[in-house]
Structure formats: structure tokens, C-alpha cells
Amino acid sequence: MIESKMKWKITYNDPVQGDRSSRPGGLTPLTKQLLEKRGIFEPEAEQRFLHPSFEQLHDPFLMEGMEKAVARVKEAAAAGEPVLVFGDYDADGVSSTTLMIEALREAGVECDFYIPNRFTEGYGPNKEAFQFAFDSGYGVIITVDTGIAAVEEAAFAKELGLDLIITDHHEVQETLPDAFAIIHPKTSADYPFQELAGVGVAFKFAHALLGECPKHFLDLVVIGTIADLVPLVDENRVLSYFGLKAISQSKRPGIQALRNVCSIEGEMDEETIGFTIGPRINAVGRLQDAAPAVDLLLSESLEEAQEMAAFINQLNQERQKIVAAIAKEAEEMVVNEQGVADEVIVVAKEGWNPGVLGIVASKLVRQFDRPAIVLGVDSEKGIAKGSARSIDAFDMFTNCMEVRHRFLHFGGHAQAAGMTVELDQLDALREDLIGIARKKLSADDYQQVLDIETTVAVDDVSLKQIEEIDQLRPFGMGNPKPLFHLKHTPKEVRLIGSKKNHLKFQFQGEQVKVDGIAFGLGELYTQLSPHAVMDFVGELGVNEWNGRKNLQVMIRDISVTEWQLFDHRGSRHLEKNIAVPPQEKYGAVSFQDKEAAPFDLPVLKPEQVMDESSWDGLLILDLPREMKELTSMLEAVQVKKVYACYHLEESTFLKTWPSRDHFKWFYGMLLKRGRFDMNKEADLLAGRKGWDRSMVEFISEVFFELQFVKIKDGILTVESEPSQKDLRESSLYIEREEQLKMEQTLYYSTYKELKEWFDRYLNQRSKQVKEEVVNGL
Template identity: 75%
Template sequence: MIQSKMKWKFTYNEQEDIGPVQDGLTPLTQQLLFRRNITSPEAIQRFLHPTVDDLHDPFLMEGMAKSVERVKQAVEAEEPILVFGDYDADGVSSTTLMIEALREAGAQCDFYIPNRFTEGYGPNEEAFQFAADSGYAVIITVDTGIAAMHEADVAKQLGIDLIITDHHEVQETLPDAFAIIHPKTSTEYPFQELAGVGVAFKFAHALLGRFPKELLDLAVIGTIADLVPLHGENRVLASIGLQAISHSRRPGIQALREICGIEGDMNEETIGFTIGPRMNAVGRLQDASPAVDLLLSESREEAMEIAAFIDQLNQERQKIVSAIAKEAEEMLMDQGEELENVIVVAKEGWNPGVLGIVASKLVRQFDRPAIVLGIDAEKGQAKGSARSIDAFDLFSNCMEVRGRFLHFGGHAQAAGMTLEVDQIDALRNDLNTLASQKLAPDDYQQVLEVETSVGLEDISLQQIEEVNRLRPFGMGNPKPLFHVKHTPKEVRLIGSKKNHLKFQFQQDQAKVDGIAFGMGDLYSQLTPSDSLDLIGELGINEWNGRKNLQIMIKDLCVKEWQLFDLRGSKHVEKNMEIPHGQHYAAVSFHGSEDAPHDLPVLTVDQFEEGQHVDGLVIVDMPSKVVDLEALLQKITVSKVYVCYRIEDSAFLKTWPTRDHFKWFYGMLRKREAFDLNKDTELLAKRKGWDRSMVDFISQVFFELEFVKIDNGLVTINSQPSKKDLQESVLYQQRAEQLRIEQTLYYSTYTELKDWFTQHLNKQSKIVKEEVFHGL
């Protein structure tokens, strides 16, 4: 058996009533929409065909009218406006969008993005003083500012009108700004989940008095990269924004396409895994201004130069992340104890710009919230990022210990913070206490929400195209996960490091490839007959014009017991791995003390009744089949490894029939004597027998007292008793040995598996399956 690493939550019920299938939909599409609570014809139409008509009036947002009026006054008075942005993909695209909207409105404007390393996150007093000294009368923040209480007071003292546009979580007190444009502070606004660039886009719409479609290619970057829920207005901006960016003539976008090798239309994965990371990389390693310069550039040559520089920074970022993640993992492993509920690691010299990515890696690896901090020894401060699991709301829990931080902000699943170094241990203790109070053991498992089960024969190009009607996928509209149960035709390791698995599934004419990234360690734990239960995403792999159906596997399990056939192998240890934390034991029927991996070798009597063994290693064959049958009934097992070899095989020797015995006895009666030492070789050659068969027949006759043997001379017993061959112990032993070898050694894998299945304790074959219904 192989346990799943994640918690599978089946969100469907086979008996659920999705209603009559509406025109233009397949049952699968309607089923997927039903689970997203999209049931009415109007809601379905809006979801599958989002348009700009589904967007809300930007003036419903509080502070919008006042802010637009202030900008228009600045344009008329020729007062310069400073756009204060953030250094991530959302902040960079927000800054670019706001600059272009202000320029279109006739404003004199420029942008300012704080340096992550010297200024930290969000508005700061020094930057505002610089703005005042430079003559700026208005500052508009984008994707930041909702926690800038002190800075708002500074702006007021400096005579600057501060307009805050943001979408981050609202804290207890709001800044005393000229105006705040934030969905969650606007009681009349119908949608509260916009990204920072979404709020900036609404501002541009209101300021320009028209729908600014030319800014959609910017709006889609932050909307998807910032992982906001892709429903409501975000779905509209993402959907039509993907169309816009796919056909964008913006030099910066075209340069990114060329540098990254993007062909054809872009989708949410292009933004999430290609464009977004490069936009983020700039601010992670240095000042983020080049990312804005790229998007604002009107020159192809300039754009190509900046894009190449950004791509180089991204490669450097990847190396730094890898190095820090390795150090953090080693620190956690060196603790030697069970991991705490919340991981908090800190070290001097770690680049604070990439610590959010490192935290994400730790969350995926250890299935628990992670805070990763870089220590500045001169300031005595630690600065970093946090990522969390679904069950632990980072924002609300950190707000319970807000006093530990110098600065803090973020969302339920991601946050940034600065604190004094001497507060790190206290923070670790506080958060671990909160987690122990609020979380159950299975909360630490990643949850996979399964949309439905499909048979291999049901996976088709048409079905996958149906699933793609729900794109773009993301937060709030996850890519559907499907459950498939099938035995693979082939399993092999792939990748330069052989750390990925590729399965080939086939049933009749249906062929589907399965790709399991990072699961190469399971290769040695799989057997040829395993029926896999797997959860994955359906997709199409197109190569050289050919389209192959595939399922990207997220998790898998084997619910049945497994047989590992290592009979006769000289490389048992190499082919057998013992998973961490599992109980393995070896059994010997003949007193052997040797077992792979120095496992304890037990006799049958040393196993307890009802004992469970994860892996039972059989190092030799029993003399009687019933001895092994008794053991299999006595214990429960998940995996059986047959590792025995045969030195002297009865099966490979000729087995004498009754006619052989009859002929030999008749020959003795005629000759009266037979010399085993002199005549055996000649007889065996003449009759085509094995020499051992002559010896065996003679020994059986001797045991039954049919003959006498004296120094190898066989003679007839003048008064033999009447006995059957079956009464010979030697004959019975050889028959039993032959049966054992036929059953346990020379059988096919399938025959051996069937035999074990027949004799295993029933509890070994019962799977206790937890099914989580999110109904």
C-alpha cells in the first residue's frame, strides 16, 4: 500500500441533482459549474462569457469621485502627481497603469517605488519628504498604503494630498488620508476582491470617463500574479485581459514574449509562471523601476534590452532561492526533533527579497505555515515573509500578536513583517501556541478538492476542451481535479535527475499519459499489478503537431496490499527501499540471520497474533506451505517482499512417476542387485533419467523396506511389507518441496500474487478509506 500525501476532499456526490442540462452545455460542464454555485442561466452566461458589461460603476467606490476631482484640479493647476507603487508584479503593473492613465488625462506625473532593502514595504516618511521637496502636490499610492497611518499624517504636515488606492487587508485604524479607494472600505461597492491593479484600473476608468481597454494588458498581469480570487470582476479583467495581452502591441510585452519564448495566445499559466515571476524578480533583487520602465517603454530596442536584463535577474533569483531553501531545510533537519506547528527560521545574510518564495517551498515540503526571516545584525532587526496552509489564517493570527512586529501586513495565506531579533523566539512560541489551539493533525495536510471521478475511456480531447471552457483558472476557480483509478501499462523514471514518474495508461483504444513531477522516489514502491488511485489535472501535450492526452498527477495512492517479486535477485537491497517511519521485519523458516538493510529476522513464533507489519520480507522458503499460510493468517501486512533463492531445486530435477518406480523395481527383481556406485550413471544415460532420480527412487524403496542398501548395493527385500509410495516421508517431503517451488518460486508474478491474496489475513486486504464530502 502507498498512502496519499495529501487529504482528498471529494466535493461531489454521485446522486447530486444538477438539474436538466442547459442548452449549449455538456453534463460535465454543468456539473463543474454546479459545484461552483453557478446554476442560473444568467450566472452561467456571465461566467462562461464574461464581458465589460459585467463590471461595476467605479464611482460606487468610496473616495473615487473626490479623488478624480482632485486629479483634475491638479491637471488644471499643473501640479505634479507622484504615483507611489510597490515592488511586486501587482505593484509594478498598477504603477504602470496609473502613470498611463494620468498621462492620458494630461497630468504631469512620475512614479516612485521604494527599495525593498533600504526602505522596506510601503510608504515611508523619507520618500514623502523627498516628494514634498520635489514639488509634488498629490501622491497616489497603488497596491499599498492602507496601513500607512504615520505616513498619512506626514503627508498632511507636508501639505501633500494623499490618495490611497489599495486592496490589502484593512487594519483596525484607517490612515487619515485625503481619500481612500479600497473595495473593503466601500460599503456600496459590490465586489471586494480586486487586486491592486484592479483598483487602479477602476480609478483609470473613472478618471478618463471611458472604459480604458488599452490598459487591459496591464490589468491582467497583477490580477493573475497576485492570486486574487478569479470570480466576479476579477474574472472579467482576467478573461478579457488575457485576450488583450495575447495581442498586445506594447513593446515591453512583445519583448517579454521573445525573451521567454512565448508563442500563441497567453493563458493564466503564462502569466503565473512566466511573466509574473520575472516582474517580481526585479524588486526581489534590486530597485523595481526597470520593470515599470519595460512596460512603459515605447521603443522595441530599449524594451528588448530591459527584458533581457530582467530575465537575467530572474535566473539569478532562482539560484538564490535554491541556496537559501537548502540552508533552511538543513536548519530544520538539524533540529532532530519533530517539526513545530509553525516553522520560523532566520539567518543573517539571507536576501529578504526572495524569502516569500522560500517560505512557499517550505510550506509545500513540510505542510505547515512558514516564516522565513533575514537578519540585519547592524539594526538588530529581522525582516521577511510568511506563507501558510489553508487552515491557518496568517493575517488574523499574526494580528493577535501584532505587538511583536515593527511592521506587518498581508493576507490570510501570505504576509510580510519586520521585527526585532530578540522577538523571534517569542513570535515562534506565540504562533505555535495559537496553531496548537486551533489546528487538528489533518489540518497540516494539503487538501485536494476533487471535482469528479472519470474512467480512462471517458478522457478525450472533447472532454478536456469542455473543462477549458471554465478558464481562466486560479484562486476561487481552481483548475478541476479528477480522480482516476487504473493499472498502468508502463511506469518509468524521467528527467535529467530521474526524479519524475511517467505512466502510460491504456484501455481498449483509450491512451493517456500520466506525469508525476517530483514523485520519482515512489518508483521502487510500485509493482506491476498496482491499481493506482490518482488525483490530477487533465491536459493536452502537443508535440510536433501531435496531441497526446495526459493527466498531471498531484497525488496518488495504492489501496491494496503489494507484492514485490525479488526472487533470485542478487541486488535485493538496491531494489528495496524502506519508507521513513514504516515497520519492516524479515522472516526466516530455516534460521537464517541475514536480511536486507539489517532488518531483524524473526521466526514465525516471534510474530504476535494480529500484529501489523508494513513490510514483510521473506528471506527463505518454508519446508511446508502451511507454515507460510499460518504466518499470513497470523499477521496483517501492507507489503510483501519475496527475496528467497534456491540452491538445490527439486523442480528442475526429473520427478519420478509411478511407472518409473514400477520399472526400477521390476529391473531389481530381474537383476537381484544394483550397485548405486557403479551402475547409476549407465542406467541414467540409457533411460534418459537424472542421476538424482535413481538415488531418490532407491531411498524411497529403502524407507518403505522394499529393498536393502548395503554400501551402495541395492537388493530386493524377500518379504516386503505392503505400502503405498505416499507413506514414504522422503517421498512426501520431495512432493512438498516440489509444490512449494512450483507455488512460490517458479510461478508467474500473477500466479504468486493470487496465491498470497488467497491466504492473506482478510484485514490485510481491507482498506479503511476516509472520504471527505464538501457538500
């Protein structure tokens, strides 16, 4: 038995039944089910989802403030008045800044951009930057992907006489900035869709400014839309769907250079953006000023772009090393200082790079299943600045807003936030958030949840079905990549990877073969018996190698609901083949007073094992003297894993077992000869008859016990008047028969036979418990 690491949530009531094959002009039942899960039921809605079009984009002028903002920019263009684009330093902010600069230039506006330095200025607009803009002659500032929380800064801009146009998508706080115009989906009651990324809002502004849908900016829109993890539905689905096509064919030098440095071939998908392009653009602003990332995307020279892309790639490698080092320190702080992680993790340390703390927070969330705030300390200023990431059940924005007074600055979303805190507020902030979590969350909320679409059989996995599921792409927030539950016994399990920390499976159905890859689950290798029926959850896909397409499931979690048998009979190297998880209860049982067990486990007698009602694992070190000793123990306990670790020093089974005819012939020979000298004649007789000596000795000893013969100094003579007895009246005969049966059943049986035998006795307890419950009711 192996318990799943995550909580499995079947999100659709009934598994799909019947024919799943595609019908002419239609969809398979499985694909229809996936669409229904996403709220899509009607054929027209299916077509809109599966075949996005630009007609599905909403009128940008439905956004409040759009007309006023566009008019002001056109006024600036006509007057030759310079406009400053104020951006953010993440991938959404960089792509938003690039898009807005190009749109303004296309509209004839003199413009430049400004992105604050994360380390010296922090997040969002600041008075010093606005003063710089004013002093530099700018009359208009347009923020992208930032500004909705800049109440004081907006007031300062107004004092200076700057017209501040805010375009943003972050959560709206209690007070809106007093800006010239605010373009934000969530402040626009008439706008149909509220979940655009910052770059999506900038795209809508560009649409309104230029008078037509600026499709030539789609390669920029897709970067921020996917990297910022906004829901890929409605307009975001259209923008990301066409954006992926655009970026795959983009001639923009910056995109071409990123392609080259990342060794991207062929079509890009959402995973390319999320795991390859996005992290590299993010890396620039995490370690230094983000301007080079914007310069890369704005570059018109491939040679220049390639130099910048190589530099950015190097920064990303440096970022990875910094993240690994800080994450290690943070993990040690959580474990050492708190033992068990608090309901909400808050860790802070001087010297931590604020630019990477969001990634570190994500790592802590994955490791400890807790919301995490990670802060870098500036002792000179008396503040800590950093980022937060959260679990599904804990809305970081809403809950932190309940203790807004603890922060100097705060902003973000349900699952991610940034903040600045005074050092003397850290402990109070931690306690406040822990108190909120204890009040609102249950133990189950701290377990990662896998939303499973439905159960499918291995034989239902096909290339055609996977291709149909792929029509739902791009996957992301709001349209997650479908996860399926499968149940099958793997034909093969092996460890892969340079560190042997991944698992590879092969599942053989009646008609299909499916490979399974489980990254990071190599620790389960010794916990999986070869013939276990395995439940697993994963993503269906196709692995193409050397022109061949293999069906594949990327496994996210594994469970085994039945007890498991591990067959190590006859092995002399148990410690190489068995792993004892430190948190589980294991015992080693000996029926014949063994003194030592692998892993320094206590050697227990059967009655000591029965003193405990349940065990995670039991190692059986030797065979019992009588089968009843083992069966009684098995019936008395519940056990998840049984390890057959015994071997035979001397086998009864391999010795020739005498039949009744053998006994009859031997007794007849004694009657005829009158005496038999075991010392001199046993080997001769065994050789002549094709027996072995032990068989001669055994027959002799049984006859002696039944008082058919006398034995003195190795000489057998027949009793003159023996009583009539059956062979089974000999305890020696019964004992040998029992030993033979036991060896045949427990040692020389096949794995399947041994598993079935254990099944009969291990299941007795669970059957008995069920009967007691039923009778009790």
C-alpha cells in the same frame, strides 16, 4: 500499500454516472458538475461564466471616494500640477504603477512614479518619500497596491499639505488613514466585488478618469491580477479572461521583449503569467530598486525593452540561486534546532536577502506543512524584516493581528504577509503563534489538502471533455484547476528526468491510452509494484508534441490501498531493486537460518515476525521447509509490502518427477533382475529411459524407506516378503511432493498466480478482524 502524502478531500458527493459525452448545444454532466461546485446552476449563469463580457464589470463610481479622487486629478491636469504615483515593488505593484502612469498621461496629467526600495525603505509609504514628493513640487500622491495601513504617513502628508489618494486592495486594519480619498473595494459598502487586485483597483480608477473602459490596459491588468493570487471570479474573471487575450496579442515593446527572453510562443495562459512573466517582474524588486520593471513596461522602444528584459531575466536567475541557498539554510535551521518543525515556523538570520524571503517561506510551507515566517536580521537596527506564508487552515493575517503588538509593521492577507519585528520580540512572537496554532488547529490541519472534484475512469478521459473543461479557464484562486481522482493499474512505470526524480506512467483503458506525469515523486518508484491498482489525483490535460495530441494527467499524489507484492525471485542484486524507507518498519524472514539480509536488516525467524502484529515491509529470503510455516506467518500479521527475494540453489521442480508407472516399471525390473548396481548402472538406465540419475536415486530411496528393497554398498536387492504399502506412506515421497508443490506455487508461478496465493493468506487476518468486530457488536 502506499499512503497519500496529502489529504484528499472529495468536494462533490456523487461521482458522475452515465453518458459524459457532449450533447448538441449543451454541456457534459462532468462540466455541469464543475460549474455547480462553483455555485453556478442556472443556464444564464453558465453562459456568464463560460463567456465573460465587459458588461459584467461594475460601475467604478460605486467605489467610495472615486468621484472625489477623479475630480482632484482632473483639477491637477487643468492646473498643470504634477502628480506622483507611489507604487509597490511586486508584480501587482509594478503593473499597477505602469497602468496608473499611462492613464494619467492619457488624461493630460504631468506625472511620475516612485517605488520604495525594499532594502532601504521597506514596504509601503514612508515619511521620507512624502517629504521628497513635497520638496519636488508634487501636490498630489496616488498610491497603487499599497497605503491602506499608512496611518502615520497619511497624517504626515496632510501636515505637508499633500493630497493623498490611496488605491489599494490589501486587508483593512483597525484604523483607516486620514487621506484625501481612499479607493478600496473593502471600504466601499456599495461596491459589489471586494477581491480586486491592486492593478484591478487602478484599472477601475482609470475607467472613471478616462470615462470609458480602458481595454488597452488589459495586458497590464492580467499580470497583477494573476500574479497576486486574487480570486479569479466576478470582475477578476473578466479582467483575466480578456487580459490573457490582450497580452497574447500585445504590441507593447516590454511585453514583446519579455516574450522573446522567456521563449514564449503562441497564446499565453494563466500559468505563463504565474510561472514565467510574474516571477521575472517580481525578481527586480526582490534584488534591487523595482523601477526598471516599470520602465520596461512603459518603454516605447523595442530595442531598449529587449536590453531591459535581458537584464531582468539575468536578475531572475540570480534570484533563483539566492532563494536556493537561503532555503537550504532555513530548512537546516528548522530541522537542527527544532528536530520536528514547530506548529508555526519562525526562522531568522543575518545576511538573508529580505526580497526573496516570501519565496523561501513558501518552500518551507510546502516542505513542512506548517505556516512559516522567514526574516532577515539587521543587528545594527535591532530588527528583523521578512515575509510569511501559510497553510489553508491558518489565517496568517487574522492570527497575526491577535499579536499585533509584537510587530513594528505588519500587513497582508490570509495566506501571505509582510512584517518587521524587533529582535527581542522574536521568541515571544514564535511562542504566541505556536500557542494560537495549538489552540485552533488539529493534526489534520497540517496536512496539505487536495480538493478533488470527482472520480473519473480512464476510459472517460477524452480530448472533447478536456477541451470543455478548459472553457472554465483561467484557473486560479476561487476557480482552481480541477483535480480528479482516478483508479487504474499502470501498464508501464518508469523514472524520467536528469536526476531520475520524476515518474512517468502509461495507463491503458479499453479504448484510450492516457499518460501520467508525477513530478518530484520519483522516490516512489521502488515502492510501486508493477501490477498494483493505483489511486491517483491529478489535472487532466493534453500534451501536444510534433502535431500529435496525447491525453495526459499531471499527477499530484498517489496512493495504493492494497498490500503489494514485489517479485524479486532469483535476483542476486536485491539492493539495487529494493528501497527501504528509513521511517518504516521492515524485517527479513528466513526459514532456513540465513545469517545476512540486504540493507543490514535483522534476519528474523517466522515466530519473531509473528511477535509483531504489523509490518510495513517483509523480505522473504528463502523458501520454508513446509508450506505451513509460511501460511501460518502470513495469517498472523498485517503487512503492506511483501518482497519475494528467494532463489533456488537446487530445484526439485526441474527434476523429472516419477509417476506411479515409473515406480511400477522400476520395481518390475528389480524383480526380474534380482539386483541393481546403482554405482555402475544408474546412469545407463537413466540414459536409456530418458530419465535423470536423481530420479533413479529417488525411486530407490523411496523403495528403501517402504522396505521394498535393501541397499548395501549401492547394490539394490528386493525384499523377500515386503508388506503392501502405498507410495504416500513414504515421508521422503511426501516431502518431495510438498517441495515440488511449494516450488511450483512460490517460485515457478506467474506474478498473478503468486499474488493470488499470497492474497488468500494475507487476507485471512483482516477477515478475522472484521468478523470479530461484527460479532462484538
